[in-house]
Amino acid sequence: MKWRSIMHKADVIIVGSGLAALMVAYHLCEHKNVIVFTKSNKEVSNSWLAQGGVAAAIHPADHWLSHYEDTITTGCEHNDDEAVRILVQEGREAIEQFMHLGFSFDVDERGELLFGREGAHRMRRILHAGGDATGKKMVEFLFEKLSSRVLFIENDPVIDLLVNDGRCVGVRTKNGLYVAEATIVATGGIGQLYTFTSNVETATGDGIAMAYRVGAAVADMEFVQFHPTMLYVDGKAVGLISEAVRGEGATLVTDDGRHVMDGVHPQKDLAPRDIVSRAIDREMKNGHLVFLDISAIPHFSSRFPTITSLCERYQINWRSGLIPVVPGAHFLMGGIVVNVDGETTLPGLYAVGEAACTGVHGANRLASNSLLEALVFSRRVAFRLLQKMERRSVMEKSEKKESNERISLPTKEQIQQTMTQYVGIVRDYDQLLQAKQWFEQYSIHKLVNMASEHDDEKRTIIYMLIVGWLITTSALQRKESRGAHYRSDEPFEKMYWEKRRIVRTKTEHLIKEGFR
Structure with a gap:
């Protein structure tokens, strides 16, 4: 199929509008012409919904090595060592730089940073903003910074990546063709493939599917993290209940009053998410309902205003101390294979954030490492692009043969x-x-x-x-x-925390020649 006449050009095209996408755009916009495409409105992203905070070894009593060990342990030693070291060592600088731009994290009455604790962290190292609205606050802050410096094209989904002579040269959207020196996939996760999910409606894995179609390798797709606590109303998961709630003392209980995590894991309710999710899943398959007991948390409504509002919207009486929960698909550890600078196996194509697989999360993401990943690796992607970008001619042709064959599809x-x-x-x-x-x-x-x-x-x-x-x-x-x-x-079968030799092996999918 011949491409239509090329109407638009940019230096860099970014697909997606979550924190990772916006941070790359921020680092590039002073030097390059950047276009950001969104499938829906630009506010529709998992980052916007992120109630949890940003994990980093900033507290004087903390150290990057402790954060490193917690990340590796939670990831079941499947992590890429270099990627984790970059995350935890560069994390402090990335957050300090973000604060230097004017962003404010929550502080106590003395003006000192407040540090929360979440599952599988051995100490308090989570920074929050707006209580339980960290992601939204960070994204809003960047929208303001970028409003006059980056072109946002909303409600124009990217439907394909353009490839010429073995190189990604731009995107095809619903409404046009755009060519660029570099294309960055930052489309987020795949939560909508499951009945229960914390993800936005648009999180259907499009970026990963498009990259796979044009020959980019993907890896570790089996590692789908389920968040243990989605608000459960009338058989549906209707919103996330942040892990920070358990970090402040909430516990999981059954409808007959048993503590779900007793005897399951040494860290009990703050065990890694996979273990907590399986424990809840087991109780529900045995016919029990599971609740988050928040009665031990003082001033719950002021500490967690977003969650309080969510409960009230669905007429859940949080003042009773019990919030009904169910696990839901939350985060994909795998994705498009990239190195620590965001380069995929296809020249000209980059990926960052949840759509990318750096190996930083291993087999299971440590709580609040995702926003940190967005801050740290977006800088690296941007700096790498600025180092290597050069002008390339683009021929108006496509290597992919399209088919108009009629097929039946499921819902x-x-x-x-x-x-x-x-x-x-x-x-x-x-x-x-x-x-x-x-x-x-x-x-x-x-x-x-x-x-x-x-x-x-x-x-x-x-x-x-x-x-x-x-x-x-x-x-x-x-x-x-x-x-x-x-x-x-x-x-x-052995539990993950038992000492054993673990060999990291990726499950990789490379595009097959017969698919072209």
Whole structure:
């Protein structure tokens, strides 16, 4: 298929408008012409919803090595060592730089930074803003900084990446073609593939699917983190209850008064998220409801105004001390394979944030490391681009052959049901194989070649099918239990904190020649 006449050019195109995208844009906008594309309104991102804070070893009693060890332990030693060291060592500088720009984190009555604690952290090192509105505050701050310096194109979804002579040269959106020296995927996660999720409606894995279509490698897709505490109302997950609530003393209890985490893990309610999620999942499969007991937290409404408002919106009486919860898909540790400077396996294409797989999170993300990841690695992506960008001519052709073949597609709800039932918190071979066969009835290889030729709804379904298939087949490849990937059929099952030799092996998906 010939491209239409090229109408728009930029130095850098960024796909997505979360914190990672905005930070890259900020670091580049003084030097390059930057366009940011959003699938919906620019405020619609997981960063905007992030109630938790930013983890960093800033407190005088803290040290980057402690943060490093907590990150590695939670990641079940599947982490990339270099990436983790960069995260925890450069984290302090990144946060101090952000504060130097004028951003304010929460402080006590003496004006000293307040440090919260969340799951699997051995000490208080979490900075918050607006109590439980950290992500929103940070994103709003950057919107103000970027309003006159970056072009935001809202409600114009990127539907394909343009490739010429083995290099990514721009994007195709719903409304036009844009070429650039560098294209950065910062589209966030895949939570909407599951029935229960903390993610925004647009988090359907589009960026990962598009990168995979044009030949970029993806890895570790089986590692999907489920947040233990989503507000559970009438059989639906309607919003996140931050881990910071448990960090301030809340505990998980069943409807018959038992403490869910007693005897499960030494850190009890502040155990890593995968362990807490499995414990809740087990109770619910045994017919029990699970609640977050917040009765020990003084001044709950002022400490957690966003969560209080969420409860009141759904007529949940938080003053009773009990908030009903359910685990929900929250964060993808895998994604588009990148090095520590955000470079993918496809020249000209970069990725940052949740859509990228640096290996920094290993098999399970440590709480509040995601916003820190956005701050730290966005700087590295920007600096790398400024070092190497050069002008390139772009031919008006595409290497990808599109197909207009008619296909039958499932509904979004059917994909969510399949992923939740067979590729959820607890997995086994038979369930994963059943999911794989379900996905492959829709001819995944054909979908890779034809996704961009459909309307918005069908294209989203196709990208969800591709990503769901990637997660499922990756989960089949990894026969061990590790972190967020839990196989109930693993022989001689061991809990992750037991001492054992662990060898890190990625489950990688490379585009096959037959897919082109």
